[in-house]
Amino acid sequence: MNNSRKIAIRTEPLYLLFTFLGGAALLFIVAPLMGMALKTSGAELVQTARDAEVQRSIFLTLWTSMVATAIMAAGAIPLAYLLARKEFPLKHLVTSLIDLPIVIPHSAAGIAILGFVAGDSVIGAAGKRMGIHFVGGAAGIMAAMAFVSLPFLINAARDGFHAVPERLEKAALGLGATPARVFFTISVPLAWRAILSGLILMWARGLSEFGAVAVVAYHPIIAPVLIYERFGAFGLKYARPISVLFIGVCLIFFIAARLLSRRQYHASR
Amino acid sequence: MLHVENLSKRIGDFALHGINFDVPNGGYFVLLGASGAGKTVLLEMLAGIESCDDGRIRWNDEDITHARIQHRGFSLVYQDQALFPHLSVRANIAYGLRARGMRGHTTQNRFRALARETGVEALLDRMPETLSGGEAQRVALARALAVEPRCLLLDEPIAALDTHARGHMRALLRGLNRQGHTIIHVTHDYEEAISLATHVGVMERGTVVQTGTPEEIFHHPRSEFVARFIGIRNVYKGRLLAAEPEGTPKFTTGNRSFAVLTDASPGPGSLIVRSEDITVSLTRNDTSAQNTFRGIVKDIAPARLGVEVTVEIGVEATAWITNESLRRLQLRLGSEVWTSFKASAARFIEE
Numbered sequence: 009m010n011n012s013r014k015i016a017i018r019t020e021p022l023y024l025l026f027t028f029l030g031g032a033a034l035l036f037i038v039a040p041l042m043g044m045a046l047k048t049s050g051a052e053l054v055q056t057a058r059d060a061e062v063q064r065s066i067f068l069t070l071w072t073s074m075v076a077t078a079i080m081a082a083g084a085i086p087l088a089y090l091l092a093r094k095e096f097p098l099k100h101l102v103t104s105l106i107d108l109p110i111v112i113p114h115s116a117a118g119i120a121i122l123g124f125v126a127g128d129s130v131i132g133a134a135g136k137r138m139g140i141h142f143v144g145g146a147a148g149i150m151a152a153m154a155f156v157s158l159p160f161l162i163n164a165a166r167d168g169f170h171a172v173p174e175r176l177e178k179a180a181l182g183l184g185a186t187p188a189r190v191f192f193t194i195s196v197p198l199a200w201r202a203i204l205s206g207l208i209l210m211w212a213r214g215l216s217e218f219g220a221v222a223v224v225a226y227h228p229i230i231a232p233v234l235i236y237e238r239f240g241a242f243g244l245k246y247a248r249p250i251s252v253l254f255i256g257v258c259l260i261f262f263i264a265a266r267l268l269s270r271r272q273y274h275a276s277r
Numbered sequence: 278m279l280h281v282e283n284l285s286k287r288i289g290d291f292a293l294h295g296i297n298f299d300v301p302n303g304g305y306f307v308l309l310g311a312s313g314a315g316k317t318v319l320l321e322m323l324a325g326i327e328s329c330d331d332g333r334i335r336w337n338d339e340d341i342t343h344a345r346i347q348h349r350g351f352s353l354v355y356q357d358q359a360l361f362p363h364l365s366v367r368a369n370i371a372y373g374l375r376a377r378g379m380r381g382h383t384t385q386n387r388f389r390a391l392a393r394e395t396g397v398e399a400l401l402d403r404m405p406e407t408l409s410g411g412e413a414q415r416v417a418l419a420r421a422l423a424v425e426p427r428c429l430l431l432d433e434p435i436a437a438l439d440t441h442a443r444g445h446m447r448a449l450l451r452g453l454n455r456q457g458h459t460i461i462h463v464t465h466d467y468e469e470a471i472s473l474a475t476h477v478g479v480m481e482r483g484t485v486v487q488t489g490t491p492e493e494i495f496h497h498p499r500s501e502f503v504a505r506f507i508g509i510r511n512v513y514k515g516r517l518l519a520a521e522p523e524g525t526p527k528f529t530t531g532n533r534s535f536a537v538l539t540d541a542s543p544g545p546g547s548l549i550v551r552s553e554d555i556t557v558s559l560t561r562n563d564t565s566a567q568n569t570f571r572g573i574v575k576d577i578a579p580a581r582l583g584v585e586v587t588v589e590i591g592v593e594a595t596a597w598i599t600n601e602s603l604r605r606l607q608l609r610l611g612s613e614v615w616t617s618f619k620a621s622a623a624r625f626i627e628e
Contacts, residue, residue: 178326179359183373183424184347193372198362 041255042151048252056249062234066257068146069230073157073214076150077207080158084210085203088165089195094173106163109156118223121152125224148225153214161210168202169195204269212262278302279323279428279459284332286322293318293483296332300428300476305454307470309494310480311506316463317356319480323461324353336427347377352426356433358417360405366416367401373424388423394450395419409505411442418449422458429453430461434471444627446579447472451628467507471495471547472626478505491547496593508561510585510595511550517625519543525567525620533591535619536567545628552597554622557586558615559606569617570594574608588616 018024056062090096091103109117125142126132135142142148172195180190197204218232226233230252239247284296300306310316320344321327323334326502327344332341341349354375360369374384382431392398395415405413410515414434421429434450435443450473454460463471463480471491479486479502487499494503495512515530517537525536528548535548572590579585581598586608594616608614 114351173359175355175357175359176361178321179353179355180361180372181346181421182324182326182351183376185372185376189376194361198361269619 014158032146044248045252048249052249053253056138056253059250061205061229062250062253064229064236065229066254068149068228069215069232069254070257070261071145072149073153073211073217075123077157077161077211080154080210081161084158084161084206085165085196088162088192088203088206089169091166092169106159108159110159114156114217114219117155118152118220121148121155121220122224125151142224144225144227146225146228149221149228149230152220152224153217156217156220157210157213160213161206164206165199165203168199168206168269171202172177172198196244201269204265208262208265208269211265212258215258219246278337279306279461280333280335282333282335282603284319284322284329284334285527286318286327286330288318291315291318291483293322296485298485301457302337302459303454303457305450305460305462305473305475306478306605307466307474307476307491308461308478308480308485309465309470310463311465314480315401315483315544316480317432318352320432320461320463323428324351324430325349325446326353331598350427351430352421352424352428354414354417354421354432354434355384356436358413360408360413360416360420362405364405365401365406366403366405369405369416370397370401370420370423371395373420377424379424382409384415385388391419391422395422396445409442410438410509411445414438414442415449418531426458428459428461431460433464434462436464436466447621450603467495467509467628471512471549476618479506481506490609500588508551509557510587511548511593513548513592514545515548516545517541517543517627526625528623528625530592533570535623537623537625538624539623541627542623547626547628549624549626550594550618550622552595555594555596555616557588557596557598557602557606557608557617558617561615562617564617565619566617567620568623569615571613571615574612574614577603577608577610584591588614 091099122143123129124131125135125148127136127143132142135147140147142151176194176198177190180194181187185193216232218236221230222233222236229237231250235247235251235254238250279300281296281298285292285294287293291313295320298306308316308319308580318327318430321342322329325341325344329342332342332578332601333340360366364372371388374380374388388587389398392401394550395418395482397412397415398409400408400412400416408416411614414437421607429452435446438446450460454473454475460467464470464520474491476488477491477494478485479494479498480486481502487494487503489497492512492514495509496506498507498510513528513530513533515528517539518527518529520526526539526541526543528535528546530535530548537548556566561571570590572588572594575589575593576587577584578587583597584603585595586598587593587595596616606612
């Protein structure tokens, strides 16, 4: 089977054309990144890594995106389960609403979030009373990150729950388990790979957010905003090392999370 | 006694309606029905997984129509077993025990006895994906039995198994029934009904159209659907005797004995002969058929094609013949005729 596929790709003109076109698309992703990495010297990277502002921004970006993902998962995973399993009024509307943050401009999303969490809003005022400052604070960064990245977790988890045969949940109910027990011992473990994949995607999307965060909380400064600021103030040469460093850190975390999710999947089988 | 009264439920375009049947304690009730007749939904309603729109379910004098699943004491085994793929066989079987908070020494002893009884002792540390169909079915059965149900609900438990595993599963189910377990078993296979049932119900388009003992159902189908669905009229309960040297094994039922070409072991069971395999003649013909008997025509009933002629030969034998043959032989009720069928046309089903 594999052999016949290899032969077909080598000899069939259509597949040769596809290989060429696909290669060009792949190059479009790889070339700018490689170019940027190659144009940055080791000395520049070390110097940037020692910059306290850069360290602070990368650390801030990492933890805010992780906490935003963790907090929103508490609501997103149950919602994904309801969407996968239950019929309810306006379900189609809910499904469409979930994808809204993906399609709207992120600066507009930032404006929406800002209005929602500003000091004169109900949420903003309530946050203030509890000592949480959204505008210009970590909470605001997390709100902006969560807003634009939530659809990735909900959609992945919904597909994951959908792929769990309903019969398994019924069988567990039939054995006397409560619905909560069925959810935690059958549905979640079986959809875990998709949920984990959704968590990683949501986190990665939050990590890379610029537009919405810049509107809600330009300071404290997160890495994508810092890159933009250095580019605006000092030009391409100064924005490049921090970009390479940030991408490198993201890749390390991203690959580690992927490996972890694969190991968990194999362990659960 | 399980008493099901006027049970109904609508799911989209499909509806179960007016379902009535009784199963005595310790009975083995087989629900026969084609695919899509609503058998699985009915089992899920009995188990409490699906709610019913109308009707009652009673166990002895207790109304359990709306009882919570945990309080019903019914356990359902799905056709595809529905084993939890991320849990070992041991964890699968223990799932219901843990869900009910059953722990301790007695539970562990019971777990071991159950594993032995269902023959899954050697499988306990395996994962479900490594099991054969027969093994998975035994594990599913053990998991259902672990919660000590008062009634076991089985959804096509034998259909997907190979011939060897079928025999084992039938023996296991028969053994459980003998121990006093009340069993409700749905299937589309009449052989399972003949082999296992003390009572049979036939389902058609969302309702139970006839209930009775296997003999009543097979000998006297109450509707054309039942007759056509079960397709077999000549079913006899009896015993297969050991063959004489160089002879053909004999099957006895009442005071009648038939020659049967089989390699099955002697013992109790049922004999089935298809109506189209029985010939009717006015004189005794010298053919190879070993089963030739004189009898009296008891009934002549039109079938979808031709007619069904029932002849009393010590037991009732129904032959399916053409209208042309009926006219030529001038058969009437009370006519004296000869019926014959070959030993190879008789099929023995072990109990």
